[in-house]
Amino acid sequence: KQEVTQIPAALSVPEGENLVLNCSFTDSAIYNLQWFRQDPGKGLTSLLLIQSSQREQTSGRLNASLDKSSGRSTLYIAASQPGDSATYLCAVRPFNFNKFYFGSGTKLNVKP
Amino acid sequence: DAGVIQSPRHEVTEMGQEVTLRCKPISGHDYLFWYRQTMMRGLELLIYFNNNVPIDDSGMPEDRFSAKMPNASFSTLKIQPSEPRDSAVYFCASRVGPSGQGDSGELFFGEGSRLTVL
Numbered sequence: 413k414q415e416v417t418q419i420p421a422a423l424s425v426p427e428g429e430n431l432v433l434n435c436s437f438t439d440s441a442i443y444n445l446q447w448f449r450q451d452p453g454k455g456l457t458s459l460l461l462i463q464s465s466q467r468e469q470t471s472g473r474l475n476a477s478l479d480k481s482s483g484r485s486t487l488y489i490a491a492s493q494p495g496d497s498a499t500y501l502c503a504v505r506p507f508n509f510n511k512f513y514f515g516s517g518t519k520l521n522v523k524p
Numbered sequence: 525d526a527g528v529i530q531s532p533r534h535e536v537t538e539m540g541q542e543v544t545l546r547c548k549p550i551s552g553h554d555y556l557f558w559y560r561q562t563m564m565r566g567l568e569l570l571i572y573f574n575n576n577v578p579i580d581d582s583g584m585p586e587d588r589f590s591a592k593m594p595n596a597s598f599s600t601l602k603i604q605p606s607e608p609r610d611s612a613v614y615f616c617a618s619r620v621g622p623s624g625q626g627d628s629g630e631l632f633f634g635e636g637s638r639l640t641v642l
Contacts, residue, residue, distance in 0.1 A: 444629050455528075455615060456633040463629075501567070505629055510555060510579065512631060514567040 414439045414506050418515035425492055426523050433487040433518045435502035440480045443505045447476050447487050450499045450517070459500075460487070464507070492522045526550075528634035530616050536640045542604040545637045547616030548597055554621030557631070558591055558601050561613045573599065574621065606641045613638050 415438045425431050435445070444463045448456040460469045460476040462485065468477040475488040489496055499519045503512040529548040537543055549556045557572040571581040576593045584591070588607070593599040603610055613636045619629060 446629075446631060448633075453638075455635040456617075458630055458632060461630045503631065510572060510574070511569055512557075516566045 414442075414504055414513040416502060416504050416513050416515040418500075418502060418518050420518060421516065422519040422521070424521040424523065427492060427494060429492050429522075431489050431492055431520075433489070433500050433520070435485040435487070435504075435515055437483045437485075437504045437513070439506060440483050441507045442480060443507045443509075445476075445478055445485050445505070446503045446512070447474075447485075448501045448503065450501060452498075456501065489520075492520075494522050494524050496520060497522050528616055528618055528632055530614075530634035530637050532637055533635060534638045534640075536642065537606055538642050539607055540605040541641075542602065543606045543610075543639060543641075545601045545614050545616075545639070547599045547601070547634060549599070549616070549618030550632055551597065552620060553618035553632075555619045556593060556599050557617040557619075558599070559615040559617060559633075561615060561636070567615075570601070603639075606639075608641045611639055611641050 417436045419434055442464050446461045447459040449459050450456050462469050462476055462478045473490040478485045499517040501517040503514045505512050531546045555574050558570040560568050570583045571591045572579055573593045589603055591601045615633050615636045617631050617633045619631045
């Protein structure tokens with residue numbers, strides 16, 4: 413069974429700092445990996461989707477990378493802002509499966 | 525597109541009562557997923573459908589839980605009878621299936637239904 417781990421569970425940084433969130437998974441046979449953002453009391457908003465054949469995806473200040481061989485993905489946030497404060501979750505879809513396995517998330521606080 | 529729509533957003537009920545949660549997936553999406561989120565267990569997949577057919581319900585915790593998808597635009601998750609330990613946020617998500625252009629597989633979530641069972 414695929415296991416997804418996100419470390420750290422919480423992170424607090426000053427505004428303007430560049431930061432990296434980590435996601436690791438145990439089985440490298442994945443179809444894709446998706447990063448989500450969740451604000452308190454809200455649903456999950458899709459940020460980036462990386463297919464297994466891709467190494468990275470970029471959207472604005474966000475860049476997600478994927479290294480299947482090591483079972484790792486990182487979400488890089490450039491020039492962080494207080495509005496980036498939220499919980500960030502990664503989800504892995506194994507190859508030939510339609511299930512997504514979620515990490516427990518990293519709660520980010522960007523201080524003004 | 526309106527996105528995945530769930531109702532009710534909040535539900536407070538007493539133990540033993542029946543609870544029905546509703547979901548309208550994004551039009552054209554072939555897959556529908558029901559998740560439950562708690563602080564202790566995070567996001568758990570309960571059941572998912574493909575073209576209105578339940579494919580995997582191994583995550584449904586007990587027989588008290590049931591889910592249906594009578595058509596491509598509507599699904600329900602029912603709990604009968606409800607118990608305090610069912611208190612959680614229930615999410616519905618959908619995604620498009622494989623097509624001639626491949627399978628992007630991007631998953632879209634609704635805003636969730638927060639259930640409190642007293």
